[in-house]
Amino acid sequence: MMRSSGLKHELEGLRRNIARTDANMGELASDFWANGGVCCPSCGVPGYSELELKQERREQRVKEIIAKLKRDGGSE
Numbered sequence: 001m002m003r004s005s006g007l008k009h010e011l012e013g014l015r016r017n018i019a020r021t022d023a024n025m026g027e028l029a030s031d032f033w034a035n036g037g038v039c040c041p042s043c044g045v046p047g048y049s050e051l052e053l054k055q056e057r058r059e060q061r062v063k064e065i066i067a068k069l070k071r072d073g074g075s076e
Contacts (some may be wrong), residue, residue: 004072011065014058021058025051 028048029041042049 004069007065007069011062011069014062014065018055018058018062021051021055025055 025041025048028045028051032041032045037044042052
C-alpha cells in the first residue's frame, strides 16, 4: 500500500534526523561542559532547549507511525 510505504519512509527520515541531532546535541553539551559550563546545556547553550523539544516531537511522531503500521498489519 502506498500509505504504508510513505510512513516507512517518514520513519526512516525521522530516525536519521534524531540520530544526527543527538550527535549534534552531544557535541554542544561536551563543549559547554569543557568550557566551564554551569547548570545545564539547556540553560547555557543558545537553541539547545529548542533542539530538545524538536527531538521530543520527533520521538512522539515515531511512536505514532509505529503504532499506525502495527494497526495496519505492517512492520517497522
